[in-house]
Amino acid sequence: xxxxxxxxxxxxxxxxxxxxxxxxxxxxxxxxxxxxxxxxxxxxxxxxxxxxxxxxxxxxxxxxxxxxxxxxxxxxxxxxxxxxxxxxxxxxxxxxxxxxxxxxxxxxxxxxxxxxxxxxxxxxxxxxxxxxxxxxxxxxxxxxxxxxxxxxxxxxxxxxxxxxxxxxxxxxxxxxxxxxxxxxxxxxxxxxxxxxxxxxxxxxxxxxxxxxxxxxxxxxxxxxxxxxxxxxxxxxxxxxxxxxxxxxxxxxxxxxxxxxxxxxxxxxxxxxxxxxxxxxxxxxxxxxxxxxxxxxxxxxxxxxxxxxxxxxxxxxxxxxxxxxxxxxxxxxxxxxxxxxxxxxxxxxxxxxxxxxxxxxxxxxxxxxxxxxxxxxxxxxxxxxxxxxxxxxxxxxxxxxxxxxxxxxxxxxxxxxxxxxxxxxxxxxxxxxxxxxxxxxxxxxxxxxxxxxxxxxxxxxxxxxxxxxxxxxxxxxxxxxxxxxxxxxxxxxxxxxxxxxxxxxxxxxxxxxxxxx
Ligand code: FAD
Numbered sequence: 310x311x312x313x314x315x316x317x318x319x320x321x322x323x324x325x326x327x328x329x330x331x332x333x334x335x336x337x338x339x340x341x342x343x344x345x346x347x348x349x350x351x352x353x354x355x356x357x358x359x360x361x362x363x364x365x366x367x368x369x370x371x372x373x374x375x376x377x378x379x380x381x382x383x384x385x386x387x388x389x390x391x392x393x394x395x396x397x398x399x400x401x402x403x404x405x406x407x408x409x410x411x412x413x414x415x416x417x418x419x420x421x422x423x424x425x426x427x428x429x430x431x432x433x434x435x436x437x438x439x440x441x442x443x444x445x446x447x448x449x450x451x452x453x454x455x456x457x458x459x460x461x462x463x464x465x466x467x468x469x470x471x472x473x474x475x476x477x478x479x480x481x482x483x484x485x486x487x488x489x490x491x492x493x494x495x496x497x498x499x500x501x502x503x504x505x506x507x508x509x510x511x512x513x514x515x516x517x518x519x520x521x522x523x524x525x526x527x528x529x530x531x532x533x534x535x536x537x538x539x540x541x542x543x544x545x546x547x548x549x550x551x552x553x554x555x556x557x558x559x560x561x562x563x564x565x566x567x568x569x570x571x572x573x574x575x576x577x578x579x580x581x582x583x584x585x586x587x588x589x590x591x592x593x594x595x596x597x598x599x600x601x602x603x604x605x606x607x608x609x610x611x612x613x614x615x616x617x618x619x620x621x622x623x624x625x626x627x628x629x630x631x632x633x634x635x636x637x638x639x640x641x642x643x644x645x646x647x648x649x650x651x652x653x654x655x656x657x658x659x660x661x662x663x664x665x666x667x668x669x670x671x672x673x674x675x676x677x678x679x680x681x682x683x684x685x686x687x688x689x690x691x692x693x694x695x696x697x698x699x700x701x702x703x704x705x706x707x708x709x710x711x712x713x714x715x716x717x718x719x720x721x722x723x724x725x726x727x728x729x730x731x732x733x734x735x736x737x738x739x740x741x742x743x744x745x746x747x748x749x750x751x752x753x754x755x756x757x758x759x760x761x762x763x764x765x766x767x768x769x770x771x772x773x774x775x776x777x778x779x780x781x782x783x784x785x786x787x788x789x790x791x792x793x794x795x796x797x798x799x800x801x802x803x804x805x806x807x808x809x810x811x812x813x814x815x816x817x818x819x820x821x822x823x824x825x
Contacts, residue, residue, distance in 0.1 A: 344379065345370040345419070353414040358403030359676045360757070363410035363817065365395075370419035374499055374531035377415055381529075382503025384813050393816035396529045398472030399444060401465070403679045404783035406524070407472070408817040415529060417442030417471055424451050426537075435537040436494055441471030441530035448535065449657060458540035458653070460486040464575075465660040471530035476781055477522050477725045479714065479739060481573035481615065484565040487718030489535075490521040490725060497532035501809025505531070514722075519804040522725030525815035526801075527808040541619035544572070544656040545628040547648040549614045549641035550579070550598050554693050557612035560639045561713050562686075562736055564616050570631055573617035578693075578709040580610055580702040588708060590666055591659040594647040608702045612711075614641070617656065667745075676746040676757050680764040681780040685728045686713070686736040688775030695770055696742070699763050710741040724801060726794060728776045739780065742767070790820045 347368045354364040371377050384392055393412035400407055408414070422443035429435045435457055439448055445459075446466035452458050462480040463473055474496075478489025486492060495509040498520050506528070508517035519527045551557040557576065564574045579585050581602055603609035616635070620628045628650075636646050667673040684692045689711070696709065715735045719727060728737055746752035746760055771777035772792075784790045791798050805812065805821055812821040 344376055345372060352400065353397060353416065354408065355400070356403065356405060356407060357401040357677055358679070359674070360403065360678065360761070361405035361408065363405055363408040365409045365414040366411050367413050369413055369415045371415060373420070374497065374505060377499045377529055377531060378503050378505050380413065381499055381501060381813065385502045385811055392813070394813050395815060395817050396471060396525050398442065398469030399467060401468045401472065403677055403781065405817045410816065412816055417469055420531065422447055424448060426452065426455055426457070428455060428457065437535050437537055439470055439533055439535060441469065441532060443470050444468060445470065445473070446658065449654065452537055453540055453654060456540055457537040459492065459535050460538045461489045461492045462657055463489070466658055467661070470533050470535070474521055474530055474533060475523055475525045481575040481617065481712065483714050483718065484574055485568045485572065490723055491718055491720055492536045493521065493533055494536060495534035496520060496530055498528035498530055500528040501811065501814045515804070516808060518722040519724055519808060521723040524724070524818050524820065526818065526820060527804055527814070541621045541653050543620040543650050544653050545618045545620055545632050545648055545650050546592065546656055547616055547632055547636070547646060548592060549636065549639060550645040551612040551614070551641055554612060554690060556640050557614060558689055560641065561614055563638060564614070564635070565713050565715060565736070567635065570618065570635060571616050572619045574614070575710060575712040576612060576614045578610060578711065579613050580705050580709065583706065584708060588663070591655070591662045592649060594649045597647060598645050602702070605703050610702055620650065671749070672745060672747060675748065676752065677744065678746055678757060678760045678764055679741065679743050680768055681739065681741045682768065682771055682777045683728050683780055684738045684740055684771065684775060684777040685731065686734050686738065687732065688777065689738045691775055692740060692771055692777065695767055699767055705744070706747070707744040710743065711738055713738050726778050726797060728778050729795065731776065785819065787820065
């Protein structure tokens with residue numbers, strides 16, 4: 310064992326020398342003792358956004374958290390090295406956040422994804438201990454076998470636990486249970502110094518809070534303890550349509566004020582036929598809504614609220630009656646409320662159906678110039694106008710999500726950034742422009758750059774005028790990041806000095822230069 314460790318250290322030194330050299334030595338798999346270090350792969354140089362392609366010099370496929378600790382302790386001890394390291398989950402970032410130009414990408418999905426469950430008795434909590442590289446879909450599949458499930462989700466489940474906890478992890482349940490970072494009891498983290506620390510709100514709380522929403526800057530999450538609840542068997546899933554934005558948001562706010570009845574609230578802008586039908590594969594019941602979209606010069610747009618009610622069956626609640634009672638209080642267009650009942654698994658896994666459909670028509674692996682923002686309630690109507698000034702409904706491919714969240718479900722000590730709370734209003738909105746740009750349909754380099762320019766204009770204007778903050782943020786300069794964090798910058802920078810003083814981690818975010 311000792312001999313293997315010495316070999317690993319010698320080989321790591323060789324690795325660093327090779328990474329710092331103008332010539333790239335790693336052309337084929339190298340023997341780094343117990344470390345599984347490979348030459349770069351196409352996968353490690355790209356992501357879902359397909360906008361940036363930064364090639365690392367090597368990819369570590371860790372077999373255990375110890376491999377990650379070995380790498381980081383070695384790099385932090387050899388302080389002359391300029392080598393950076395990025396954890397890569399499922400690579401579903403947009404702007405190269407999990408990339409490491411000329412550095413090392415740690416492929417978190419190669420960690421064995423062990424999941425262990427603790428089932429609490431009456432009045433006690435249940436949780437799962439799960440590898441940071443496991444995907445949410447794996448946790449869902451395993452926990453459902455016990456009749457349990459996490460409380461807070463993302464819309465898409467083929468992304469990793471560590472990847473979403475490094476951002477926030479939001480979906481239609483967030484108004485009720487908070488983001489995924491509010492539903493974690495404990496983390497195992499390998500810091501930028503290479504130390505492996507088990508942290509929680511009561512033990513090494515500063516590291517725990519730093520890493521949640523920490524954009525991969527302070528440590529690599531190797532294990533997380535996720536809070537579970539009893540899983541419903543089925544879900545009643547409803548869609549209601551609107552032709553007035555104010556009525557749409559008023560009804561969304563009504564729904565999030567009823568957490569005892571409602572389990573999920575989202576919404577989207579119905580810009581054109583594609584944005585209606587492209588989101589309805591899993592929801593055939595809304596086919597009765599065939600509105601007039603007007604003309605190119607005078608377009609008409611609509612809005613759709615989605616809400617859901619869990620059906621526990623044994624609880625003797627008639628979910629049809631619950632949906633009926635809720636809808637009586639809403640002000641949607643005439644009879645345009647549709648509902649279906651689906652299994653809880655199919656409901657949570659709904660985006661997978663869209664993915665399969667897009668994949669089959671070659672529309673999944675295209676550019677994704679996405680922009681997500683948190684917008685204060687007071688600015689949501691202006692934000693809608695800003696969107697409409699910058700988006701043409703007739704050629705928009707994708708989805709524009711808009712739904713409310715409640716501030717008090719977010720901890721104030723994590724690294725996640727929300728708009729400043731200028732008023733006492735609990736409500737803020739998430740707005741996601743989830744756009745596809747297909748080179749095969751004429752959107753290649755110049756067109757993509759124009760879309761990115763427009764999105765930057767929207768983000769900058771919404772930031773200055775409305776106090777919006779980007780979610781899954783991308784800022785091309787460190788100054789942009791300072792502005793993003795605002796009064797929270799000092800705490801974020803102090804945490805960096807404490808947990809990753811050589812700025813080894815997370816180079817793809819572009820927040821800190823190595824050696825800062
Ligand atoms: P990656 O892209 O691999 O990494 C993201 C960042 O986290 C990088 O900085 C990386 O270095 C860091 N990182 C990764 N793993 C770790 C780790 N173990 N420890 C520390 N740092 C780590 N987000 C939502 O909140 N809600 C949604 O509904 C939602 N839907 C989505 C749907 C689709 C189709 C896609 C493509 C994305 C969606 N996202 C959503 C965004 C998604 O949550 C983020 O992109 C997330 O980072 C993806 O996880 P990943 O495993 O792919 O992370």
